[in-house]
Each structure stands twice: as structure tokens, then as C-alpha cells.
Amino acid sequence: MDVLTGWWDDFFWGSVVVVQVFFVALILMVLFGLIGAAAKLSDNKVAQKIASGYTIVFRGTPEILVLLLFYFGSAIALTSIAQIFDPEIKYLDIPPFWAGSFAIALIVGSYATETFRGAFLGVDPGQVEAARALGLSNFKTFIYIQVPAMWRLALPPFGNHMLSLIKDTALISVIGLEETVFIAEQAMGTTGKPFTMFILVGAIYLSFSTIITLSVMRMEKYANKHLEVSR
Amino acid sequence: MTPVLESLTLIIESVPQILMGFGLTLQLLFLSGILGLILAILLLLMRISGSAYLSAPAMVYIYVFRGTPILVQIFIIYHGLAQFEAIRESIFWAILREPFGCGVLALTLNTGAYVSEILRGGVLGVERGLLEAGAALGLSKRHRFIHITTPIAVRLAIPAYSNDVISLMKSTALVSTITLLDMMGYARIVYAETYAPYEVFTSLMVIYLLMTWIIQRAFGLFERRMSRHIRQ
Amino acid sequence: MSNSEPNSEPNAEPIIVLKDVDKFFGDFQALKKINLTVKKGERIVVCGPSGSGKSTMIRCINRLEQHNAGQITVAGHVLTDQIKDIDAVRREVGMVFQNFNLFPHLSVIDNLMLAPRLVRNTGKIEAREKAMSLLERVRIPEQADKYPSQLSGGQQQRVAIARALCMNPEIMLFDEPTSALDPEMISEVLEVMTDLAQDGMTMICVTHEMGFARSVADEVVFMDEGEIVERNNPENFFNNPQHQRTKLFLSQILAH
Numbered sequence: 001m002d003v004l005t006g007w008w009d010d011f012f013w014g015s016v017v018v019v020q021v022f023f024v025a026l027i028l029m030v031l032f033g034l035i036g037a038a039a040k041l042s043d044n045k046v047a048q049k050i051a052s053g054y055t056i057v058f059r060g061t062p063e064i065l066v067l068l069l070f071y072f073g074s075a076i077a078l079t080s081i082a083q084i085f086d087p088e089i090k091y092l093d094i095p096p097f098w099a100g101s102f103a104i105a106l107i108v109g110s111y112a113t114e115t116f117r118g119a120f121l122g123v124d125p126g127q128v129e130a131a132r133a134l135g136l137s138n139f140k141t142f143i144y145i146q147v148p149a150m151w152r153l154a155l156p157p158f159g160n161h162m163l164s165l166i167k168d169t170a171l172i173s174v175i176g177l178e179e180t181v182f183i184a185e186q187a188m189g190t191t192g193k194p195f196t197m198f199i200l201v202g203a204i205y206l207s208f209s210t211i212i213t214l215s216v217m218r219m220e221k222y223a224n225k226h227l228e229v230s231r
Numbered sequence: 232m233t234p235v236l237e238s239l240t241l242i243i244e245s246v247p248q249i250l251m252g253f254g255l256t257l258q259l260l261f262l263s264g265i266l267g268l269i270l271a272i273l274l275l276l277m278r279i280s281g282s283a284y285l286s287a288p289a290m291v292y293i294y295v296f297r298g299t300p301i302l303v304q305i306f307i308i309y310h311g312l313a314q315f316e317a318i319r320e321s322i323f324w325a326i327l328r329e330p331f332g333c334g335v336l337a338l339t340l341n342t343g344a345y346v347s348e349i350l351r352g353g354v355l356g357v358e359r360g361l362l363e364a365g366a367a368l369g370l371s372k373r374h375r376f377i378h379i380t381t382p383i384a385v386r387l388a389i390p391a392y393s394n395d396v397i398s399l400m401k402s403t404a405l406v407s408t409i410t411l412l413d414m415m416g417y418a419r420i421v422y423a424e425t426y427a428p429y430e431v432f433t434s435l436m437v438i439y440l441l442m443t444w445i446i447q448r449a450f451g452l453f454e455r456r457m458s459r460h461i462r463q
Numbered sequence: 464m465s466n467s468e469p470n471s472e473p474n475a476e477p478i479i480v481l482k483d484v485d486k487f488f489g490d491f492q493a494l495k496k497i498n499l500t501v502k503k504g505e506r507i508v509v510c511g512p513s514g515s516g517k518s519t520m521i522r523c524i525n526r527l528e529q530h531n532a533g534q535i536t537v538a539g540h541v542l543t544d545q546i547k548d549i550d551a552v553r554r555e556v557g558m559v560f561q562n563f564n565l566f567p568h569l570s571v572i573d574n575l576m577l578a579p580r581l582v583r584n585t586g587k588i589e590a591r592e593k594a595m596s597l598l599e600r601v602r603i604p605e606q607a608d609k610y611p612s613q614l615s616g617g618q619q620q621r622v623a624i625a626r627a628l629c630m631n632p633e634i635m636l637f638d639e640p641t642s643a644l645d646p647e648m649i650s651e652v653l654e655v656m657t658d659l660a661q662d663g664m665t666m667i668c669v670t671h672e673m674g675f676a677r678s679v680a681d682e683v684v685f686m687d688e689g690e691i692v693e694r695n696n697p698e699n700f701f702n703n704p705q706h707q708r709t710k711l712f713l714s715q716i717l718a719h
């Protein structure tokens with residue numbers, strides 16, 4: 001492991017970036033997913049069309065393409081806007097961190113749209129009726145009955161979405177985000193040990209995946225507590 | 232009017248260039264699709280063999296390949312393997328020296344892990360009663376697997392498999408990071424020449440969306456034909 | 464006993480013998496010291512409340528379940544862990560399930576031909592002839608080229624019976640063959656089973672069709688909580704049950 005001397009802290013900070021991107025993208029992904037699902041479930045034809053356009057486009061194009069389009073596209077837009085105010089400006093871009101988080105959140109959000117929509121439709125209408133019959137308000141029924149039931153249905157696919165997010169973070173290195181893949185590319189140049197470097201990156205991502213998988217398993221156990229067989 | 236015209240010209244000029252990579256994208260898709268399917272079947276057989284010596288390695292393999300980014304897998308193979316003298320001197324070097332060989336290998340290894348899980352889902356979805364009926368008729372384990380489990384599992388797995396083929400197609404775009412000129416690779420070149428991200432990348436997006444649509448349609452038809460008689 | 468003569472001579476050889484058979488699912492004991500002897504040609508109806516172990520018992524006979532203690536002998540084969548060729552035993556024992564379990568991806572005729580072709584290496588033409596003759600016997604030859612999902616429940620169950628018969632079994636096991644059927648289809652299946660009984664097939668049939676039990680069975684076995692509580696000929700079983708649990712069960716089942 002001598003070759004890694006001097007690189008440990010870089011990989012550490014690279015991992016921190018991965019975690020930061022993950023959480024930012026997670027929040028955005030949930031947001032996009034909920035908006036998409038709401039639009040698909042709404043009565044508004046236009047909203048429905050936009051939402052299904054969104055899911056078709058982002059589920060059918062390569063992640064790296066979305067990323068490049070987003071990053072370079074936003075840079076062009078940003079630059080031309082800035083030039084209105086200051087013609088001296090040559091080039092402006094959204095930092096890779098934000099462009100990347102936004103792009104992967106949009107991609108995974110398109111999958112989450114279907115998950116949330118399916119979970120909403122999957123709630124047993126009998127439960128809702130029963131709650132209403134007991135005199136719960138619409139709002140209380142939603143919070144106490146529908147949301148927990150949806151959560152149980154959505155949790156397993158949602159775990160997969162989180163895994164997609166963490167793995168897609170690696171792609172953002174392509175536009176210059178200094179996460180672990182980016183570090184490894186630099187390190188391989190100076191050390192001449194590419195295998196060691198990229199295996200380390202793989203190990204880092206595998207540990208993140210493992211943490212997510214284990215957390216989701218715990219959450220599932222908790223969410224399904226009432227379904228356990230009593231003896 | 233002029234900017235629109237300019238954009239249109241750009242699109243018309245860049246699409247043929249991008250399409251120069253179409254053949255490579257297709258080659259990657261078919262080659263790693265087929266090799267990955269073979270790998271997936273091997274992994275599946277290992278997992279359901281009932282022997283821990285076979286199923287444990289398969290499980291670890293699947294876990295590792297599904298738990299790490301495909302980009303990292305591509306880089307380990309393309310950049311990483313050259314670190315070892317033994318590999319550089321082996322007969323595999325002829326393949327591993329070339330980015331194309333590395334790309335196919337990485338995509339195969341990756342899709343194999345995912346597809347084997349999909350196939351396993353199909354196998355687990357076969358109703359137990361049908362296998363019991365087969366057993367009660369005196370069919371051996373092998374016969375049951377070949378004549379009952381396999382045809383039914385295949386039908387059950389088609390929708391998920393079709394999604395994975397689409398994922399594979401999307402992953403092929405990553406080989407542009409190891410100097411290969413697939414459609415994505417050409418698009419990046421055209422972008423570097425024109426600085427027109429919208430025109431170039433959106434055109435490519437449309438091409439990929441068309442491919443996605445074709446894959447979905449093809450598997451949809453296939454599934455409908457195969458499952459005519461199976462009630463959901 | 465009432466309408467049909469018993470098939471078996473009084474001292475016909477036993478073809479199925481269960482001796483002190485226990486079966487556990489984890490800690491739960493589903494069968495407790497089961498003793499049952501069935502002679503060649505005998506027709507046994509098994510009844511009892513849900514969860515009493517009826518299915519488990521007949522599934523032990525063709526080893527879809529493995530018993531944990533005691534001995535089971537079927538057509539001369541002792542069923543043990545060491546048994547080399549369980550498939551050989553299963554070839555002698557046909558089974559019909561509650562929910563048919565027809566192979567959905569095969570047409571009716573292919574459902575019937577599959578096992579003879581694979582297991583007995585019967586030629587295609589011969590297997591087809593045999594299958595067609597059995598479809599005629601269950602009165603649906605015209606459905607041969609349809610797929611199971613295109614048939615009614617009663618038709619599917621008759622195909623399932625024909626499929627089991629294709630292997631020329633010596634013994635037929637039925638696990639509630641009519642309880643997944645709409646009422647109007649029950650009789651068509653029972654008729655086929657009655658025909659089979661009259662041809663001298665050895666049968667064990669789990670069913671709550673008491674009319675069938677009265678007219679076809681040589682003996683009725685009543686199970687409760689994993690035990691055989693009572694075994695008697697239909698006449699005595701229905702008119703003069705010996706045990707309290709049997710009386711209770713009969714009063715419940717005959718109430719509707």
C-alpha cells in the first residue's frame with residue numbers, strides 16, 4: 001500500500017464529495033420524483049404529457065449524455081446571460097458539483113416518478129375508505145394511512161434508486177468533479193499504479209453501496225414490523 | 232430567423248458525423264449483450280446449483296458488480312490491467328490492449344451480473360405447484376428445469392430483461408471515456424469543434440431515444456407472442 | 464359401499480402402507496403417528512377440517528413432502544432418504560391437485576404427452592394416441608389443441624386427471640380436486656372420477672363431496688389435528704360415527 005502514501009487524504013476528500021453529491025442529489029431526486037408523480041396522477045392533461053415526456057427522455061438516454069448536455073448547455077446559457085450584463089465575460093459555467101447533482105437527480109428522479117406513482121396507486125382503497133368512515137379528515141387519512149402504506153410499497157425500489165445515485169456520482173468526474181474517480185485518474189499518472197487506484201475507488205463505492213443496502217434493509221424491517229408473524 | 236437556421240444547419244451537419252459511431256454502438260450492444268447473457272446463465276446455474284462452493288462466488292460476483300459504478304469497472308479493465316506484467320505477456324493482452332476489447336469485457340461482466348438476477352427472478356416466479364405437478368409425474372429434476380422452469384421463467388423475465396438491454400445500451404456510451412468512437416465519442420468530437428451542446432447532444436439524445444423505443448417495441452412484441460397463453 | 468361393490472378382494476395385497484408416520488414443519492407436527500393401509504383397488508376418501516393434515520399425508524405418499532419418522536411403502540418401494548429413484552415411485556402414483564397445475568405454456572395435448580415422452584421414452588405417435596384416448600375418456604377430445612388458460616375450471620381439472628393417467632399409474636391421489644371449481648362444474652369432474660373408480664383404480668381422494676364418498680368410497684378416513692381419528696365404511700361413517708370429533712365435523716359439513 002506504499003503507492004497510496006500521499007494520496008490517502010485526496011481519496012478521503014474525494015469520498016466526502018461523493019457523500020455530498022449523494023445527499024444533494026437525493027433531495028432533488030425525491031423532489032423531481034414527487035413532482036413527476038403528482039403530475040402523472042393529476043387530471044391536467046398538459047401536466048401528464050410533460051411528466052411522461054420527462055420519464056421517457058431521461059430513462060431512455062445515456063446518463064453521460066444527460067450530464068454533458070446539462071453541463072455544457074447550462075454553461076452556454078449562463079455565459080450568454082452574463083454577457084448581457086458584462087460583455088467582457090468569456091465563459092461561465094455552473095460548478096460541476098451542482099450541474100452533476102442536478103443531472104443525476106433528474107435521471108434517477110424519472111425512475112422515482114414511476115415508483116411514487118405506483119406506490120400511490122398501490123395503496124388499498126379499502127384502507128382509505130375505512131379511515132374516512134372512522135371520521136378521519138382527508139389530510140389525516142393521507143398522513144396516517146396513505147403515506148405509511150406508500151412508504152412500505154416504495155421502499156424497495158427507492159433503495160435501488162439510492163444505489164443508482166451513488167453509482168452515477170462517479171460519472172460526474174467526466175465533467176471535472178473531484179470525486180474519487182477523478183483523484184484516481186490523477187494518481188495513476190504520477191504513481192503508474194492504475195489498478196491499485198481504481199480498485200480502491202471500487203472499494204469505496206462498494207462500501208457506500210453496502211451502507212445503503214443495509215440501511216434500506218433496516219428500514220424495510222421497521223416499515224413491515226406489523227407484518228411479522230406472531231407465534 | 233438566423234439563429235434557428237444556424238442551429239438547423241448544425242444539426243444537419245452533425246447527425247451524419249454522430250452516426251459514424253452507430254456501427255460501434257451496435258457492435259458493443261450485441262456483443263456484450265450476448266456474452267453477458269451467457270455469463271448470466273452460468274451465474275444463475277451456479278446460484279441455484281445448491282452447492283455453496285458454486286453459489287457463494289456467484290453471489291459475491293453479483294454483489295460486487297452491482298455495487299460499483301460501471302465507469303470504475305471500465306477503468307479498472309482499461310487502465311488497471313496493464314499494471315500487471317503477467318497480463319501484458321498473456322494471450323489475453325491482444326484483446327485487453329485494445330479499448331474495444333476492454334469495453335466489451337467490462338460491459339459483459341457488468342450486464343451479466345444484472346441479468347443473472349433478472350433470470351433468477353424469473354426462476355423464482357415459477358409457481359411451485361407446477362414443479363410439484365412435474366415431480367408427481369415422475370419428471371427428473373433436470374427435465375423439470377428444462378421443460379417447465381425454463382420456458383416459464385423466460386417469459387416472466389422478458390420485461391425486466393428488456394429494461395436491462397436498454398441499460399446496457401446506455402452504458403455503451405461510457406466507452407467514449409476510453410477513446411472509443413461510438414456515437415457518444417463522435418458527438419464529443421463534434422461538440423469540441425462546434426461548441427454547440429444543444430444541437431449536438433440533443434440530436435444524439437433523439438437517436439438514443441429511437442433505439443430505446445425500438446428495443447422496447449421488439450421485446451414487447453416478443454413477450455406478447457411468447458405469453459399468449461399465460462394468464463397474469 | 465352402498466351403490467358399488469368394493470373392488471378389492473378381502474385379502475388383496477396392500478399397495479400403500481403408512482406405519483407410525485410423523486411429519487414436522489419446524490416445531491409444528493402436522494402428522495402424528497399415522498397408520499394407514501390401502502389395498503390394491505381400494506377407494507379411500509379422506510376428510511377432515513382445514514389444517515388437519517390431509518394434504519400433507521397424501522403428499523408424503525408420493526414424497527412431495529418427506530416424512531420425519533415411521534415408514535411408508537408404496538407399490539413395494541420403501542420411501543427413505545436413500546431411495547435411489549424416487550421418480551420411479553412417482554411414475555406409479557398419479558396426482559391431481561386442487562388448482563390443476565396444468566403447464567400454462569403447453570397445449571392440452573402437450574401437457575398430456577410431456578411426461579410419457581420424457582420419462583417413458585414413448586414415441587410421438589404412440590404418446591399422442593394415448594393422450595387422445597384419455598382425452599376422450601375425460602370427454603374433452605375437442606380441446607386437445609387449446610391452451611389451459613382457454614379452458615373452464617372443470618375442463619382443466621379433467622385434463623389434469625388425463626395427464627396423470629397418461630403415465631399408467633397404479634394409484635391415483637386426489638387433493639380436493641373439486642374445491643377450486645364453480646358449483647356447476649363439480650359434477651363433470653366427479654363423474655370422471657367415478658368412472659375411474661369403477662375401472663378398478665386404487666384411489667385416495669381428499670374431498671368434502673360427501674355424495675361422492677357415499678357412492679364411491681370403500682372406506683372413509685377422518686383426520687383431525689394430524690391424526691386419523693376414525694376409519695370406517697361410508698355406511699357406518701355417516702350413519703353411526705364413533706367419535707365425538709367425527710360427529711361434530713359431520714354435523715358442520717352436512718349443515719350446508
Ligand SMILES: Nc1ncnc2c1ncn2[C@@H]1O[C@H](COP(=O)(O)OP(=O)(O)OP(=O)(O)O)[C@@H](O)[C@H]1O
Pocket residue numbers: 488491493511512513514515516517518519520
Ligand atoms: N410447507 C409448510 N410449512 C409449514 N407448515 C405447513 C406447510 N404445509 C402445511 N403446513 C401446516 O401443516 C398443517 C396441515 O396442513 P395440510 O395442508 O396438510 O392441511 P389440510 O388438511 O390439507 O387442510 P386444507 O383442508 O386447508 O387443505 C397446517 O396447519 C399447515 O399450516
Ligand SMILES: [Mg+2]
Pocket residue numbers: 517518519638639
Ligand atoms: Mg389441503
